[in-house]
Amino acid sequence: MGRANRGRRSRRCGTSWWLERLEDRIVPAIITVTSAADDGSGGITLREAIEAANTGTTVDGAVGTSGADTIQFAPVLAGQTITLGGTQLSISSALTINGLGASQLTISGNNTSRIFEVTSGNTVTISGLTLTNGYAATSIFSADGGAILSAGTLTISNSTISRNLAVGLGGGGGIFNTGLLTISNSTISENLAGYGGGIFNSNTLAISNSTISGNSASGDGGGIGNYCTSGDSLTLTINNSIISENSALDGNGGGILNEVGAGIARMTLSNSTISGNSTISGNGGGISNVIFDLELEGFIFGGDLTLTLNNSTISGNSAGGLPLSNGYNGGGISNSIQGSIGFLTLTLNNSTISGNSADGDGGGIINSIFGGDLTLTLNNSTISGNSAGHDGGGIRNFSEHAPPSGFLTLTLNNSTISGNSAGHDGGGISNFIIYGGYDLTLTLNNSTISGNSAVRNGGGICNDGYITASLRSTIVANNDAVGTGDDLYGTFRAEYSLIEQRAGATIRETVARSNRYGVDPLLGPLTDNGGPTETHALLPGSPAINRGFNGTPRSFDQRGLGFVRAVERTDIGAFEYQKKGSYVVPDLDNPTRRQVIVVGSPLNDTISVAVVSPTLNVTFNGKVQKFLIANIVGIVIQGNDGDDTITLTSLPVGVGGILYGGRGDDVLTGSKGNDILLGGDGDDRLLGIAGNDVLIGGEGSDSLTGGDGDDLLIGGVTLYDNIQSALLAIRTEWASALPKSTYAIRVQNLRQGLNGLPPLDPNTVFDGYYDELTADTTAGTGGLELLFADENDLLIGVVDGEQKVLVQ
Known part of the structure; x- marks a missing residue:
């Protein structure tokens, strides 16, 4: 529609103008590193360039300013390694370091020192480098940040941080961050620490188009450890990235640990994959979310953690593995409120939890509370092919503690629970509340529970204890239990739903004669039927077609836009038959x-x-x-x-x-x-x-x-x-x-x-x-x-x- 109207600048009257003299302006320097040495033996070294930028002076030919200088590297250094001589490179000013490319230039700590420290209050950008063999330790205590220790505002791009070590109980084998950290188009791999094998974060971390893989922690957080305590706030954003093959040996969170006490944490994962991560002696093979109480000035405070997964996949992660252990929980995700108060909210949108395993409970997801308020919501998502040695092959919700009180709410909208297995109860979902002071609510809307199995009770869903479970427009069929209740075990309220096997369940119809019992829903296999997640299609002639709840139908079925609901009347289940x-x-x-x-x-x-x-x-x-x-x-x-x-x-x-x-x-x-x-x-x-x-x-x-x-x-x-x-x-x-x-x-x-x-x-x-x-x-x-x-x-x-x- 034509060109933009640029208009004219208006004159201003009565304005006091201040003009900076040309000679007073600070023009940041561009310093070129010409030597791969670290001893000042000739040319300009990286250490000299950083010192010049820090001090705004000239150091052996490197000329710095008091502005935000830039360090670059001479092309002759391509393919070389700058090996530090035993002490780290400290950055105490605004600085940009542009390398020659991660495959072209390496900085090594020589397994004797950390590589970079970024001090508080400074904005630093690092790109095009490989950082390796960093070593953080003291003669007596552990130290943090094998490659980088940052309290400033740090941006890392197009770089590799690999094979660095934070000794003992140190945090962040690759990076220890207490400031603002942004990582893009980079790889953090094969680093080792006590906590946060790849990254330890206690402030703000944003990761995009990057891979965090093969890192290990002797404690918590194999890939990433996020810690928010003492009234702090924490933000984590992961976009279009892969967190894979990380491990926590004696702690929680093989891929990611989020631990919050008396703080507020907001976390979002979008279009990302968490896969192949593990814990040996801990919970949450893929992700572990932990809320605990903290006493501050005589008052007890709980944490507040919100985690949202959008268009993401949690797959092939595992929790546990030690012989003769009591079992560790949450192969894919572990959510736990360990104190008497606290809030934990997890929402999955258009996401998949598949192929995860736990030798204890919750092959896909476990939710456990001592107190507080825990909410899990699944929208247009699939939980499939997960396994648990004990209860809850797909999802386990439980509390076995004596009250104070607590609220645990699980809601599934347009979602599928399929092909999960449990060594005890609840192949698809297991709910267990032993004391009456807790409120556990399970609500399934337009969802499909099929093909799950349990060695004992409740192949599809097992309810045991003080639980409110409601089904609306939901299919529960083709599940198997060796004990009682192939499809359902326990007490349920249901309307406009299809339940193939009623044996083992007490079903209270909230709308008389709206349910269908004892019929095969005629489901296709779990496969890609369009949309972001796999679903079970309704085959032609399915008794679930046009039998769902029509009061307030959703716009589309689990597959999303284009797969409209209520062509005539809504269908039962997550899939709408498209004529x-x-x-x-x-x-x-x-x-x-x-x-x-x-x-x-x-x-x-x-x-x-x-x-x-x-x-x-x-x-x-x-x-x-x-x-x-x-x-x-x-x-x-x-x-x-x-x-x-x-x-x-x-x-x-x-x-x-x-x-x-x-x-x-x-x-x-x-x-x-x-x-x-x-x-x-x-x-x-x-x-x-x-x-x-x-x-x-x-x-x-x-x-x-x-x-x-x-x-x-x-x-x-x-x-x-x-x-x-x-x-x-x-x-x-x-x-x-x-x-x-x-x-x-x-x-x-x-x-x-x-x-x-x-x-x-x-x-x-x-x-x-x-x-x-x-x-x-x-x-x-x-x-x-x-x-x-x-x-x-x-x-x-x-x-x-x-x-x-x-x-x-």
Whole structure:
């Protein structure tokens, strides 16, 4: 929509101007290291360059300033190792160190000293280096930070930190952080410490596009140890990263430990994998979350920890393994409130917990409380193939302590529990509360519990003790128990659910005759049926089809956007049977209004939509279906498999479309309105045409062209691709009135998640999977575009003079 209005600068009257003299300005120095030595024997060494920058003086030819200097390395040093002579390099000023590349330049502590210390109050950037053989110890006590000890603001990028050691009970074999630490495009591997084998963190840590692997702790936190105590606050953000093959030998948290007492911790993992981590004598093979009480000035305080997993996988982790042990718990995740107060909240969105094992309880997840309030919520997630030597192959919830009191709440929405096994009770889920002072609530909505097994009772779910368990629109079938209760054991409330085997359970119907008993739900195997997680499909003729709760249906099934609920009536379980064709369904926000839903076939489809007043005509592979325009507020088209061509030729005024290509190489063309186009898998071509559109390429090598209007183009995937409400909120903000005058405000609102909007930032926008290279093309023509891309994306078709924000 034309060029940005630059305008004129207005004159200001009565303003007092201060001008800095040129000779008073501080121009930071660029210092070039020319020698790999550490003894000052010739050339400029790294130690001399750092000293010059710290002091703002000249040291043996290295000229520093009082500004934020930069250290670089002469090309002649490529392939060499700078070996320290027995003492660390201390950084006490703002400084940038740009190496030649992690494969080209190494700094070694020579197994005699730490490599870097960053003191408090300083901002330091390190890139393009390998740091190895760092050694933190004193003659008497343990020491922290084998490679780096940081209390400042430290950014590490494109680097490798490997084979460093913090001796004894020291923390952070690779890095010990008490400041602000940001790591990107880096590897932290094979480091060793007492706590936090790879990283010890007690403040703020952000990791993106990185790998934390093969690190070990003799105590807690094999990969990362996060500690928040004494009223402190802690923030952890992990995005598009891998935490793998780390181990905690005699403590908790093989991959990650989060320990909070009298502090507040907020943690988010997005688009990441926690795999192959282990504890030998501790809980939480993948992740361990621990809340404990702390006495401060005569008062008892509990911790407050919130952990959210988005589009992430916890797989192949293990807890325990010592012979003759009493069993360790939580192969994937262990959540524990060990004090009388405290709050622990774990939320899984579009995530998978699979193939984890514990020789005690909770192969996938264990939740245990002494007191406090523990809440676990699963949305559109799958718990599969986990095993426990004792109870709770998939999930174990319990407390065996005498009161004070406590609250343990587990909620599953649109989720699947499948193929888990327990050596004792509860193949899928085990709930056990021995004392009445605790409140354990289990709620399952539109979920599927299938293919789980237990040696004793409750192949699907076992309830034992003071428990409230409710099932709504949930399938419990095809589970097995050697003892009692193949599917269910204990007392349950249920409505609009399908329970294949009732034996062993007392079921109280909250809606009379709404449940189905003794029938096979006709489920397909657990597999990729679309969406971010595996599901059990309902096969044709399933008795679960159109038998679910229809009061307040969810927008989509477990697979997310494009897999609509309530085509006629909702189905039971996590999967909604998709009948190809076009339908009109009530709008979830206002049932008096309607949405048109079009579901494609597994083959190559051609779908177009056009207004032919008074109807909206949908042409599906040559066949036309007509819908009265009155009260239509939106249209959603799901291409499914195949190479689909979907075109919005025209829509009613004020109506925007959502097009989802699904698998295959698709061509999606929007209307003149404000549309949302999602490519999905495959190499897709997205064309916004006109209006203020949101284009999301998805996986593969995609071409995105915004067309006229102000468009938001994202080369890869976002956290919100399967959440219609979030996408609609983003579109509403982006397409708001007076687009030119509010452009900067809209960008800020979306980038920062202001006014309750879903934020578009490095934690929510991903360009393909971690190990996948894409070659997306995003083109903005004639408008104000917000473009999300990285080094693998090519931006073309930019009209000269347009106002654009490029996020890389």
